[in-house]
Amino acid sequence: MGLALAYRIETHRLAAPFRISGYVFEASELVVVELTDGQHRGRGEAGGVYYLGDQAPQIVEALEANRSAIEACESREELRQILPIGGARNAVDCALWELEANRSGIAAYRLAGIEVPRPLITTFTLGADDPAKMAEGARRYADARAIKLKLTGELSLDINRVAAVRDARPDVWLGVDANQGFGVGQLDALVAAMGEQRVSLIEQPIARGREADLEGFESPIPIAADESVLGLADVLGLVGRFQVVNIKLDKCGGLTEALLMAEEARRLGLGVMVGNMVGTSLAMAPAFILGQLCDYVDLDGPTFLKEDRVPGVHYSDGQIWCPDEVWGTPAAVLAA
Structure with a gap:
């Protein structure tokens, strides 16, 4: 049928x-x-x-x-x-x-091969804004253990943004996402400044299509590919340019391809990250499965919405947890 x-x-x-x-x-x-x-x-x-x-x-x-x-x-x-x-x-x-x-x-x-899923530490994202407002936002994320900042490619302002957030939250893991905002000539200054603020990950600093600019570029901070990697066919080309692959189900076409990408990234010695395009808990649930295999988890999408679905994922103590009833668990298993 x-x-x-x-x-x-x-x-x-x-x-x-x-x-x-x-x-x-x-x-x-x-x-x-x-x-x-x-x-x-x-x-x-x-x-x-x-x-x-x-x-x-x-x-x-x-x-x-x-x-x-x-x-x-x-x-x-x-x-x-x-x-x-x-x-x-x-x-x-x-x-x-x-x-x-x-x-x-x-x-x-x-x-998917996960026997018992576990809660995952997730990043909570701050949109690009005035440094003082971003610091205030970081303080509001009181339970966060990991924070990711959106940058705009305005190097001096971006450095001030990161410094303000680090000053507000000296305790958390910090990552930055440049969303293709920088040119290769700015990378040395960007990496040096991020190192001073104990930033642990720099995501997509250069434009999609300019990946060759990173050939041979040595950074003490791992650089993650986001826009530069869509599906499984793109993973091999990251070697020697990026250290981490950010897998998003909307980019790659679902959990099936995402799991193949994670396996290939591991084979090639790349770190693995799961991200999201802002969605509800229905989108986070399959990504949560992928997250069980990842080094970095960015699944805070529902926190930006006025209202999420019910039932939905839970955020507590800086972690995301996806209850069985959200998606993907048969009624017979829920009732057991």
């Missing part, structure tokens, strides 16, 4: 505008996919990749263009041949994971 595909678009307002290099977010437009076989159901959520023009309208267009193939799809591996990487495949792939869990009576995390 084939599958029935349904979807809806949801707009989730952010609690406050969120600024990164070259972009300000005020809402997150998400596509929720449901697959049913007449007895069991699976769900997935995607927001797409804004800088690639992969957003809700394009996700819906891809779903409709491939509806017949999706409804006849028999496996997650087959889906990788039907849809390209991106938001549409992510939503369908995650729906297939939950559908398989419900059909088999085995929780999705166990299908």
Whole structure:
């Protein structure tokens, strides 16, 4: 019996505008996919990749263009041949994971090879703002053990931002995300300044397409690829340029590809990070499974929303925990 595909678009307002290099977010437009076989159901959520023009309208267009193939799809591996990487495949792939869990009576995390998931220390992100306001935001993250700052490529101002946050929170792990904001000529100064503030990770300092600029660049602080790596095919090209790969399900097309990417990164000696495009707990739940295999976890998306789904993930003591009832655990297992 084939599958029935349904979807809806949801707009989730952010609690406050969120600024990164070259972009300000005020809402997150998400596509929720449901697959049913007449007895069991699976769900997935995607927001797409804004800088690639992969957003809700394009996700819906891809779903409709491939509806017949999706409804006849028999496996997650087959889906990788039907849809390209991106938001549409992510939503369908995650729906297939939950559908398989419900059909088999085995929780999705166990299908992924995780016997017992654990709470994960996650970064909590500060949007780029006035240094004093960012310091105030860092203090409000009272339980945070790890904080990530968005930078804008304005080197002097960015250094002041990081210094203000470090002064406010001398206790936490700090990372920075430049969102492609810097040129190669600024990297020495950026790395030196970040070292002075005990920054532990620099994410995507240079523009996508300029990866060769990092060839042979030696940094005492690991540099993570985000925009420079989308799917599995991009991982090999990071070697000798980046030390960490940031895997996001919306970029790579779902948990199936994400797990393959994590395995390949480990094989190549790269560190592994899980990130998110701002979404609800329905998007965090499959990413939480990937997070069990990661060195760095950035799954704070729902904290930016005015309202999250219920049931949802929990944030406590600087950690994220995904209860079984959020996604991917069959009713029989929940009732046991």
